[in-house]
Amino acid sequence: MTTKVVITPPSMVLESRVSDEWGSGICDCCDDVPECCFAFWCCPCFACIKTKEYGQCLCLPLLDICGIVPAATLSMRVSMRHRYGIKGTICNDCLIATCCTSCAWCQMSREMNKRSIPIALINARPTL
Template identity: 55%
Template structure:
């Protein structure tokens, strides 16, 4: 006997808040000048550090070198958004990751700092 899946598993958000917004805008990377300079001078290093801090593979952001679409940045932004229960869509993630990947990495790092929950990316499913 085979069973069909009636609904997909839904992620449980790790934060106690309902869906909210990003703590900073996509163009707010200059609020933290140290971080902004690091991203400006060596975005791949910063992206690898941020990816590692979120619990992902250290080399994940290096996959973006092969493409102009930046798939790793888009996936990472989507993962962070789901993890913290931030409103948005895959389309928005794709546009942001394609147009300004360095700003996306700054935004994700700032979000991780402001939520103080960086380091785990495990998402539980119902």
């Protein structure tokens, strides 16, 4: 007599608590004081580091020096909104990128830190 063994893959549960809003406000610098100080005193260096962490060209923020509206800051903010599904408008992004460049980079940094939490698989063992 033979016995037939059926193996089923484990069922994985993925909980998502992702919001369609920014995780922090534009002026929430007290959430991460060292990063905000770095962004305030050396915004180009901070922006280059964060752009690299985001997966883009390290020198992209240096293009902001060329114009009135910081194009790289604006494009990174729009890209981040689309990647993370955050509501907003390009007009609002343009205003923030132009008037509050350091604060915009700090907010984007905080968002990357909050959203890059590793996914934990719950009950990923096969049941017999």
